[in-house]
Amino acid sequence: MKSRNCLVLFPEGGFLRKRKAVSQSFAKKKDLPLLEHCTIPRIGALEVIMDEIGPQGKMPQSSHISKIVDVTIAYPEGRPLDLQNIVSGYRPPCTTHVHYRTFDVNSIPTNSEDLFKWMVKIYEEKEEMLAEYYKTGVYPYKMYSTSGPAMPPTPLKHNAHTYALGHLLFVLANSLLIAVYYYFTH
Numbered sequence: 335m336k337s338r339n340c341l342v343l344f345p346e347g348g349f350l351r352k353r354k355a356v357s358q359s360f361a362k363k364k365d366l367p368l369l370e371h372c373t374i375p376r377i378g379a380l381e382v383i384m385d386e387i388g389p390q391g392k393m394p395q396s397s398h399i400s401k402i403v404d405v406t407i408a409y410p411e412g413r414p415l416d417l418q419n420i421v422s423g424y425r426p427p428c429t430t431h432v433h434y435r436t437f438d439v440n441s442i443p444t445n446s447e448d449l450f451k452w453m454v455k456i457y458e459e460k461e462e463m464l465a466e467y468y469k470t471g472v473y474p475y476k477m478y479s480t481s482g483p484a485m486p487p488t489p490l491k492h493n494a495h496t497y498a499l500g501h502l503l504f505v506l507a508n509s510l511l512i513a514v515y516y517y518f519t520h
Contacts, residue, residue, distance in 0.1 A: 341383065341399070345375035345453060349414075366454060371412065371464035375453040381446060389440050399439050406433045406460045408467045431473040433463065 347353055350373060357373035360366070366374055387393050409415065410428035419425045443449045459478045466474045475486060 341387075343379055343383065345377065345380060345457075346373045347376045367458055367461070369457060369461045371468065372457055372460050375457050377446070377450050377453050380453070381449060384439075384442070384444055384449070388442075388444065390444065402437045402439055402442060404435045404437065404456055404460075406463060407431070408433070408464055408473055412464075412468055431467065433473065433475055435478060 346357075350371070353373045354370075358368050361368050361374050383399070385391060387398050389398065391398050407414075408431040410425075410430065415425065415428075415430065443452050463474050463477050466472075466477065
């Protein structure tokens with residue numbers, strides 16, 4: 335059995351621009367909040383994770399998770415960076431804010447209905463943080479702190495030239511590796 339240090343899950347189910355209309359339609363039908371900066375989370379995968387490796391999971395105790403980390407990413411002007419923008423340098427250097435909170439897995443509901451309510455509450459908080467950031471330009475890192483005083487953000491600065499140089503070095507290193515491989519095998 336593999337030993338895992340982390341497991342990544344995207345409960346939103348995809349890109350905001352592709353899922354927003356479906357999410358808002360679902361929210362209206364179920365009398366849930368209408369979110370502008372994120373979508374109503376899907377909990378199917380989280381339910382399976384909790385059933386298998388949660389506190390009372392079916393898997394051996396050694397493989398159970400103890401924490402869930404909620405990550406919220408605030409992109410400049412609400413526009414995520416994509417590979418084309420990074421490589422081409424189309425967008426000027428910018429700052430992307432990454433906020434995370436840690437929850438003890440024992441404090442998370444295990445039944446489907448309560449788990450969904452908990453996730454919706456988390457996403458309402460994300461929505462509030464993102465709305466504040468996009469309104470003021472200052473990330474409200476103290477707004478929802480789960481483990482004592484929140485630390486001020488450490489911005490991740492994007493510089494297209496640095497990324498382009500990194501990609502170029504990656505391609506050159508792999509080209510050299512392939513050339514060396516063919517030299518010694520042929």
